[in-house]
Amino acid sequence: MGQRGEAVERFMVEAAEMPREAVAGMRAHPAWAEMEAVAHTLAYEAAVLGPGNALPAARLARIAQPTLVLNGADSAAWMANAGVAVAAAVPGAVRRVLEDQAHNVAPEALVPELLEFFVTA
Numbered sequence: 001m002g003q004r005g006e007a008v009e010r011f012m013v014e015a016a017e018m019p020r021e022a023v024a025g026m027r028a029h030p031a032w033a034e035m036e037a038v039a040h041t042l043a044y045e046a047a048v049l050g051p052g053n054a055l056p057a058a059r060l061a062r063i064a065q066p067t068l069v070l071n072g073a074d075s076a077a078w079m080a081n082a083g084v085a086v087a088a089a090v091p092g093a094v095r096r097v098l099e100d101q102a103h104n105v106a107p108e109a110l111v112p113e114l115l116e117f118f119v120t121a
Contacts, residue, residue, distance in 0.1 A: 055086070074100065
């Protein structure tokens with residue numbers, strides 16, 4: 001296992017809280033090579049997430065632009081919780097849950113939400 005693969009696996013298990021067995025299965029998927037190719041950006045992910053993945057509530061509270069927070073209904077609970085917390089921290093944020101969607105949202109589910117938000121925001 002190369003260092004890039006180890007970095008992706010560690011991020012998936014420790015930060016994204018995926019079961020190690022699920023990550024092992026992901027290694028056989030063609031997309032794994034794409035994730036390894038961008039593994040060097042995980043340092044930026046860690047910087048954004050901050051120590052302990054603490055929500056930067058004070059920073060979010062300063063956002064003045066219209067904000068749409070979307071979650072897939074089939075995503076992990078921690079993702080839904082993050083969406084709720086971000087929407088609560090950003091003044092006036094709109095949060096919507098996309099039914100039958102997980103983290104990898106289908107364009108046909110995403111486009112109508114974005115269009116509605118951009119027209120009404």
